[in-house]
Amino acid sequence: MKNIAVYCGSRSGNHPAYSEEAIKLGNEMVSAGYGLVYGAGNIGLMGIIADTVLAAGGEVIGVIPQALYDREVAHLGLNQLFTVQTMHERKALMMKHSDAFIAMPGGIGTFEELFEVLTWFQLGFHHKPIGLLNVNGYYDQLIGFLKQTVEVGFVQENLDNLLIVSSDPAELVAKLTARMR
DSSP states (O other): OEEEEEEOOSSOOSSHHHHHHHHHHHHHHHHTTEEEEEOOBSSHHHHHHHHHHHHTTOOEEEEEEHHHHHTTOBOTTSSEEEEESSHHHHHHHHHHTOSEEEEOSOOHHHHHHHHHHHHHHHTTSOOOOEEEEOGGGTTHHHHHHHHHHHHTTSOOSOHHHHOEEESOHHHHHHHHHHHOO
16 A cells, blocks of 8 residues: 655644645545555644544554653554654654655644655655645745745756645645656
């Protein structure tokens, strides 16, 4: 089975659309035959998408640092739960178990995960597609900023080659599927 890593908030945000789209994405992934790889949390959008994938009969792999596990934020109902020591180990293991990546709305940790897989892609360390689920225009300003980095010459890659953007979970999963090698 192929897996998609989803980076998203450990909070649900202040608009119901964020949770609604997490549910849609989880269901769409299972319908398309994908499992979920994520940060193993049982809270926020992380918990919502994991619960959705599990309820739909999909497979879920979670990767969590021991310090977060100790704070009782781990989802204990997953198909596989890996406990690691550091955030670096977490991201590397998520990368290993994933065939594509999606960033949903989230905070600083979500941004950091997105930028790391984008960097690794640009450097040729992987060729796995990366998607951005732009719920309610959450990422509009970031998308504009990324386009500016290309325009001013700091990123030479065509942004469309780096990042697949959609506000529709079904469209995003279909576009990622088309780019998987």
